[in-house]
Amino acid sequence: MTTFPLTDHAGPVPIRHQYYAGIDIGYKNHTVAAIPVEAFGGRKPDTWQRAPVCKFSSDASGFEDLQRYLDKRSVDPNDFLVVMEPTGGNYGLSLLFYLLGKSYKVVQVDNSAVGKYQELLAKETKTDPVDARTMARMGFIHEVIGQEFRIREVRQATEAQVALRILVTDYIRVQADVVRRRNQLQQVAAVGFPELKTFFKHSPTSATACAILAAFATPADIVSAGTEQVRRVLLEARAYTLAHHSDDLVALAKATIGVPLSERMRLRQTWLLEQIGTLEAQREQLLAQMEQASASHPYRPLIESLPVRSPIWTASLIAAIGDIAHFETPNEFRAYMGWFPMLDHSGKSANGTKLANRGVRLARRALGQMVFVLLTPRTADNPFRIYHQRLVARGMKPLKAVGHDAAKLATVLYYMLKTDRPYDEARHRRRMKLPQAQAAVVRPLDVPLEVLDAQVIEEQRHGYASDEIPQDEGAPL
Numbered sequence: 001m002t003t004f005p006l007t008d009h010a011g012p013v014p015i016r017h018q019y020y021a022g023i024d025i026g027y028k029n030h031t032v033a034a035i036p037v038e039a040f041g042g043r044k045p046d047t048w049q050r051a052p053v054c055k056f057s058s059d060a061s062g063f064e065d066l067q068r069y070l071d072k073r074s075v076d077p078n079d080f081l082v083v084m085e086p087t088g089g090n091y092g093l094s095l096l097f098y099l100l101g102k103s104y105k106v107v108q109v110d111n112s113a114v115g116k117y118q119e120l121l122a123k124e125t126k127t128d129p130v131d132a133r134t135m136a137r138m139g140f141i142h143e144v145i146g147q148e149f150r151i152r153e154v155r156q157a158t159e160a161q162v163a164l165r166i167l168v169t170d171y172i173r174v175q176a177d178v179v180r181r182r183n184q185l186q187q188v189a190a191v192g193f194p195e196l197k198t199f200f201k202h203s204p205t206s207a208t209a210c211a212i213l214a215a216f217a218t219p220a221d222i223v224s225a226g227t228e229q230v231r232r233v234l235l236e237a238r239a240y241t242l243a244h245h246s247d248d249l250v251a252l253a254k255a256t257i258g259v260p261l262s263e264r265m266r267l268r269q270t271w272l273l274e275q276i277g278t279l280e281a282q283r284e285q286l287l288a289q290m291e292q293a294s295a296s297h298p299y300r301p302l303i304e305s306l307p308v309r310s311p312i313w314t315a316s317l318i319a320a321i322g323d324i325a326h327f328e329t330p331n332e333f334r335a336y337m338g339w340f341p342m343l344d345h346s347g348k349s350a351n352g353t354k355l356a357n358r359g360v361r362l363a364r365r366a367l368g369q370m371v372f373v374l375l376t377p378r379t380a381d382n383p384f385r386i387y388h389q390r391l392v393a394r395g396m397k398p399l400k401a402v403g404h405d406a407a408k409l410a411t412v413l414y415y416m417l418k419t420d421r422p423y424d425e426a427r428h429r430r431r432m433k434l435p436q437a438q439a440a441v442v443r444p445l446d447v448p449l450e451v452l453d454a455q456v457i458e459e460q461r462h463g464y465a466s467d468e469i470p471q472d473e474g475a476p477l
Helices: 060-073 089-101 111-120 128-145 159-192 207-215 219-225 227-236 246-254 263-294 311-321 330-337 361-374 383-393 398-419 425-431 449-461
Strands: 002-005 012-015 019-024 029-036 054-057 080-084 105-109 151-153 341-346 349-355
Touching (some): 019 128, 029 060, 080 089, 089 105, 105 128, 111 128, 159 311, 159 361, 207 227, 207 263, 219 246, 227 246, 263 311, 330 398, 361 383, 361 398, 383 398
Parallel strands (some): 080 105
Antiparallel strands (some): 002 012, 019 029, 105 151
């Protein structure tokens, strides 16, 4: 490791790399600026702003141009720190694999951090070369001076891990679309048949409710069909208990105060039902593919030994973690998983700590959802809920305590994977000095998709912005 004087008056500081390369990602072309460390200090510390850049195409010939550009500066990949934005998703994936395959150290910086840093530099014009130089500068500051940006190192992932991560991401998007369409259908039903929620107490847009709306578009159609026809539709939807009360649904349809739907609204209701059916079929396919992709993974039985489990969470965590050997300490693992504190400051004044807005989004989301389910009353008593109650009893806000619960869960998961041992609640209780559970064996709780949909609804509405913990009273566990 060499040293470098930042100014004429400051002492030398250690540096790890000779070049800091920022890469702006595009669809057809990428832009790279590999800037030597000397350009960031000395008597002309703004030299980096005029550093030459290389624009190369996002194909094989373009990557050859990139390699020649880098080799002109140094043929040793260890001399470079490469900084990229996660923008573009798949657009930069082939470049990321190429650089990691060539043994370059690659880090990613949040898009918002790049924009804010450009504001500090009074950069009014945003261009690809400016972005590339700015990211190179941010990599230098982060590593040499230690100023904090939202930067994390990219770890080498296998093709199977990337494929699983894409599957999980696609599933989450389809899940959000399903919830959105159900909410829209619920609004239509509230106009034409508001009593529907009285009969379908759990959800007026559940699969059974959708079957009724598909067979009978309006309350008048229900009345015309009669009790026996309504009962037959409920039986076909396997709603056997509700089928015994089909006469109640007919009575509600007769006494409805709903507004007769216009032709346009009826067409919208039909379209929403078709959309929900299509999206649900796609969701089932993605879920089956995720379970198949993670079926033989060695981490699956360990993750599913936790008190609550879901194939979506399992696939998300496997895709995000990759290899636990990459993490040397639980603190490093918690930071990567997105649940760790950072200093909350304004200027030079420190205001305390807050949850850092970093980490892998899939893992952060999965652990957060798991904690909320662990805290619901319908979940069996567990050490995580007791830990949460302890924190709240000390005066901590419930939502802030959730962050501590997720960090605790990440720590437990870290040691489970490191030691290759499943979750042991009895051992966990002994470590926390808690009385043992009454049941000799506590089986993990399989969380149904309806509960996860409820979590998505909360995220869409509030983003968990309130200090109250959602109780999921109506969600059957």
